[in-house]
Amino acid sequence: MEIRQANESDLTFAAALMIQTHAAHVRAYPHRYRPISDEDAETVLRERLEGEENLVVATQDDRRLGYAIFTTIDSPATGLLKSRRFCYLMQIGVDPGARGQGVGRALIRHVREICRQGGIAEIELDVWAFNTAGRRFFEKVGFDVCGTRMRASHTCRRTGDLVRPSSVPPVERQASRSSQLEGL
Numbered sequence: 001m002e003i004r005q006a007n008e009s010d011l012t013f014a015a016a017l018m019i020q021t022h023a024a025h026v027r028a029y030p031h032r033y034r035p036i037s038d039e040d041a042e043t044v045l046r047e048r049l050e051g052e053e054n055l056v057v058a059t060q061d062d063r064r065l066g067y068a069i070f071t072t073i074d075s076p077a078t079g080l081l082k083s084r085r086f087c088y089l090m091q092i093g094v095d096p097g098a099r100g101q102g103v104g105r106a107l108i109r110h111v112r113e114i115c116r117q118g119g120i121a122e123i124e125l126d127v128w129a130f131n132t133a134g135r136r137f138f139e140k141v142g143f144d145v146c147g148t149r150m151r152a153s154h155t156c157r158r159t160g161d162l163v164r165p166s167s168v169p170p171v172e173r174q175a176s177r178s179s180q181l182e183g184l
């Protein structure tokens, strides 16, 4: 298996996978995620390709198997926090026909190696609670839960959500740099 930098010719493949994962997020959080077209998905990925993010593709015998997008974040010191530089994994996806064969693990290994070469010690990501498969995968490949974002809403009555009295408006959390990046 080879993992290489993506180029324009990989966008249709990656966009198709991204749309599948995105659709699951739209179903789980329709108040937050909006449906996107194939064209929108390619535009999002093209911006990643042309921006500061790394978009890599796993291939075997010229067949594309999966992709990952990651970026470096420099977080400045605040009154309470030290400055730090870390890698943020924005997206990872594997072709459904190639899952369970080590492609995702190979992509994570690649990201780790790039980080090691760049002197970056930590990789972080966000994964939604509903994505149990994704969470299990990340735990299997070496990620630990290092925090939990909690939410209360009177508009969402999904099982397990805390329901607030309807007279209390939902509290919008100040978005951090990483939460502005599209979730995995």
Ligand SMILES: CC(C)(COP(=O)(O)OP(=O)(O)OC[C@H]1O[C@@H](n2cnc3c(N)ncnc32)[C@H](O)[C@@H]1OP(=O)(O)O)[C@@H](O)C(=O)NCCC(=O)NCCS
Pocket (backbone or CB within 6 Å): 021, 092, 093, 094, 095, 098, 099, 100, 101, 102, 103, 104, 105, 106, 127, 131, 132, 133, 134, 135, 136, 137, 138, 140, 141, 183, 184
């Ligand atoms: C999550 C995903 C990237 C995993 O890719 P993959 O190529 O199938 O994963 P691998 O074959 O490399 O598996 C690595 C390890 O994770 C485990 N794993 C993978 N998918 C799993 C699942 N659904 N449930 C439990 N464990 C899983 C594997 O068993 C393996 O562990 P092992 O080596 O101890 O056997 C792939 O399923 C995917 O693209 N999902 C949709 C997109 C997505 O949810 N992205 C991430 C979160 S938003």
